[in-house]
Amino acid sequence: MNIAFLSRQNLFFSVQRRRNRGLNGLYIVVGLFLLAYAMLFPGLLGISGFSKFTQNWFPLALVTMAQALLMLNGGISLAIGPLVSLGAVIAATTMGGPLGPIGGLLAVAASGLLVGALIGVIVAQLRLPAIIVTLAGSFIIGGIALIILPRPGGFIPDWLSNLLAGNGPVAFGLLVLLLVCWKLFLATPLGLGIYAVGDNPVGAFRSGVPVDRVRVTAFALSGLLTALVGLFVAAQTGSGDPVIGTPFTLNSIAGAVLGGVGFLGGKGTMRGAICGSLLLSVMINVMFFLGFSPVTQYVAQGLIILAAVAIPELTSQWSRKP
């Protein structure tokens, strides 16, 4: 009786705790890698080292969030990379102009929202598979980025570069802020709708969830996050590069998959995806410090991703057998 009363009081928090289910293994692996990294590179524990590390991780964390948001909703995006590039070139071309840095930031955010929403409308209204629409979109967006800025250049104010990619842990602070925003979003009917539509669209529709609106929202928010990554990357490098985002497409999927986000929708958690991206980022750093050749790094990365997907699948098969 007492326990029932308690759980009633704290339904929100007990639901939150339950979402850690099945992630303990991942937490341990990430912890071990972080430990190994801290031993190889003790500078990680200082402010400056921590800031540099989180700045390297930050763009990957954000694109992974953007991808996980879509995968939870039963979609996927192959246009993450080009959209990062688009964000970067828009930032680099507007910030020096009449709009100024704030105007540039708004322009990047607006273009991300708009492109995402447009893809979402096409996917939701025309009922086309997201993978095809975003594949086509990746070519179009990549092309537009090249038209806006054919070769690396543009202008990013120094103070912005120093703020985002300097010696302070601003990026980490922004990540924490984003996670709080995600928590709030997930506590709205629309946010939970992301899960419901991803897992059982017909059931969600019958329950009164506005399925199409949820889909468009997911794509729009994902686009916003992705374009903002472009701004960050531009600040990091001090200029806009029309192809800088390319590796992010597949890395965002890799991070989400490492974090236990399922391909069929409705399965996984954002905290898992964030951990997945952290694991990917630390892994690359550790291998770099251990002196792996780039080729070996790629192969090892691939094997680890494969293992991350195969292990849960195999254990569930084994546990099903009597």
Add this chain to the structure above:
Amino acid sequence: MMKTLPLLEARQVFKGFFGNPVLKGVDIALEPGRVHALLGENGAGKSTLINLLSGALRPDSGEIRVDGVPVSRFHPAAARAAGIAVVQQELSLTAELSIAENIGLGAFPRRFGLIDYAALSARASEVCELVGLTESLCTPVGDLSLGRRQMVEIAKALFRKPRVLILDEPTSSLSAHEAGILSRLIERLRGAGIALLYISHRLNEVQALCSHVTVLKDGVVTADQPLAGIDAQGLVRLMVGRDAGDLFPAWELPRRGEELIRLRGFSSGLARDVDFSASAGEIVGIGGLVGQGQEDFLLGLYGAMGSSAREAVIAGRSGPLKSVEAANAAGLAYVPADRKREGLVLPHSIASNLLLPSLGRIAKLGLRDRGAERNLVARLVKRLRIKGETSRPVQALSGGNQQKVALAKWLPLAPSVLLLNDPTRGVDIETKREIYLMLKSFAREGTLIILLSSDTPELVHLCDRVTVFGEGRAVATLPRELISEEAIVGAAMGINPKGSAP
């Protein structure tokens, strides 16, 4: 006499799909404080009627009335606003979300735009108590058994405080204990003045819970009366009996050959502990309500699904078949129900579909023999009277002709056992007759035909024996002289058929 105003009613509704009428002028009225049963065979139009009442579909003509007022442009949101809740057979839950979140989905209490978890928790635990869900509200639904999920689904409907509650086969996945809770709950809701529509294939439940019954048969209401004074046999009689006309060829005594299939304690998928035997030249029917393990039984026989048996002899081999290749080698062929997805390669030509199973067989030195292929296709097309140029893609054919292609492609292998899964579903009358004649002639040539069908008259007129499935078990095997629609439907609904030998 005082008449209570119905909360929800359908008046003379007609609904058809692709020119095929499903409901032909149906009336139903749901009154407050009454449990109304809706009965009918597979395909009688029950689901369509539910969809009309809940706004998921709109009638072609006729009207839906809420509180006596006709509603135009009825849609699911309007139905919800009018207090109509439906518990569908397929669940509408999200596995990753908690019980409470699932219950509130689409109707969350909010505060400042956020879900008010405190209010949700209080109201969800109220409805959970009603349906006897004792699990913690934060348990993800994916952790629950099917029966418990069904209870969550019912709690979800109650959460919206409905005035009309439609329950479509709510007990099909419930344990006896849960079903007991549900029936007490229904009593309570009835007492609270809610109008209930109860769809079930379990006649004893219907008789225990309901006070009024509407029976549908082929889209027409055959009874709309108080349940008192009508027994189970009478209900079954109202549900069956169709004018078959001269659709079916005359039944003839089979020339029984050697025993091809003998199973003892055969299990695969939903089908459990089935005893079954059949001989060459017979047409053996597999009947029962949809989804009682019949399909799994066929797939298990065919080696497409894992199976086990105490004793099994299939086409002269002992032990259950382990793979489709083994089944084909033993002379078994399977024609799936979903011909578009499983039976045919739609964009390919009629000819290449017909050749697919025999490609390897008529090749010479590993290369295709075009001449032999052409002959074979010509022979099959002639024998099955498949209309249309054989180079056209199969998807250009009508449903009936597609089915004939799906059937014909196996003939060159001269199967000794033909497993058919609902071969006439969605097929026009003329082609149906052709298919029936074909089956008869195959049987005459000594093929064993196992015919799974959801169309009861088909089983009655074609089969030499019918095995009826219920909840995964072969509940009755009716010999020719006992086969009737009443007997098949009765056996499927758990009424002991007279003189049935298992």
